[in-house]
């Protein structure tokens with residue numbers, strides 16, 4: 001057993017822990033970053049954002065090839081097949097490159113020591129690491145940051161331990177394209193992977209407990225996507241309670257009830273359970289400290305300090321929202337705070353997210369409903385991509401943009417977009433909200449033509465011209 005002393009101990013090397021460790025070490029602090037997985041990058045790199053988007057990119061290109069006829073291209077699309085092992089190999093290569101790049105970057109910071117092993121707190125100022133080569137290291141720290149992420153939450157459904165039942169992590173290593181895939185859970189991961197496997201040729205059913213898929217998303221956008229998925233041949237059952245997964249010689253039977261109705265079942269060869277994620281606190285030794293947590297995550301205050309002074313937490317382990325960029329934003333703000341710099345911690349009102357569905361959904365700030373619940377007087381500027389030049393050219397004119405603005409301050413408080421490529425528009429949306437830009441300034445900004453970014457300006461101009469019409473008619477008919 002060796003004993004080491006550091007200023008900062010960071011447990012978990014995902015998008016929360018790694019940038020935090022690097023920011024502190026770049027300022028000369030002595031930092032130890034401990035990661036128990038295969039490399040630096042966390043769920044995002046190895047079991048989340050990146051592998052799922054690699055699958056999605058292959059599916060997107062396949063779909064584009066199939067739709068090439070509408071662009072006047074004559075391709076023998078029936079000859080286009082999926083080489084699944086090549087898709088998996090591409091994923092392996094990208095993950096390896098990104099993992100190595102992360103290690104290289106951290107290795108260049110002389111005061112940052114990265115240790116691979118599992119770390120557990122011994123008391124409020126020390127921890128033990130069981131390293132991957134069997135060594136035990138005891139670490140004494142001045143401050144610790146917990147960034148241990150989250151793990152799949154699987155409700156206790158009978159039969160869910162069968163090898164043909166996958167979770168959001170194991171499905172990313174499946175060695176074949178399923179023929180009949182039943183997905184339990186209509187959240188972002190279920191929707192994303194459902195569409196991906198449908199494009200690859202699987203028969204896909206989604207069973208969702210709530211009355212619609214993608215519950216927290218703007219209702220109009222969510223319903224539009226649900227209709228689009230149904231039109232594309234994905235079977236979506238809502239208000240659905242799954243009771244059991246039964247495996248027989250004929251396949252895997254997923255048994256469920258539609259609210260108030262009789263028992264039904266779907267037959268599958270593969271089941272994917274994507275029923276949410278829970279904060280990962282197992283084996284972290286929290287009981288040896290004053291750090292409190294519940295089912296939602298580790299309790300933190302406005303500066304991300306836990307209920308034990310000197311121990312902080314960032315990212316998924318603190319609960320919702322669970323996004324890689326959110327974990328990083330929290331971690332970087334915390335690093336500045338710990339270095340004594342003035343900082344505004346991120347707030348959910350300025351957060352952004354993308355659901356990588358087909359078409360994508362971009363979310364920034366508040367929905368109309370959330371803004372009203374927060375006591376704001378709001379109005380919605382809308383734009384239908386059916387009229388949009390770039391969307392027509394690109395063959396993706398199915399979509400809608402909604403800008404929510406406060407009618408008193410005129411500031412934009414929310415942007416919600418459904419269109420292919422929405423993800424690339426969310427940077428602008430984030431800046432509008434973060435900088436408190438008024439809707440009039442959006443209408444006056446010059447955006448290049450023909451690009452999807454024009455939609456912001458068009459939506460703002462639409463609402464301005466409606467207001468002018470209303471003011472004119474009020475002046476004529478006082």
Ligand SMILES: Cc1cc2nc3c(=O)[nH]c(=O)nc-3n(C[C@H](O)[C@H](O)[C@H](O)COP(=O)(O)OP(=O)(O)OC[C@H]3O[C@@H](n4cnc5c(N)ncnc54)[C@H](O)[C@@H]3O)c2cc1C
Nearest residue numbers: 012014016036042043044048049119149315316322323324
């Ligand atoms: C299928 C899927 C798709 C996703 N897609 C997106 C997306 O497109 N965009 C997006 O923003 N987010 C996405 N996410 C969510 C995103 O992956 C997480 O929000 C993000 O990884 C959280 O970062 P984190 O640092 O908090 O935790 P993690 O990335 O989970 O990292 C925690 C790390 O801590 C390590 N660890 C845990 N316990 C210990 C211990 N005791 N000792 C040492 N190390 C420990 C773990 O091995 C892990 O590497 C997706 C998630 C999934 C599952």
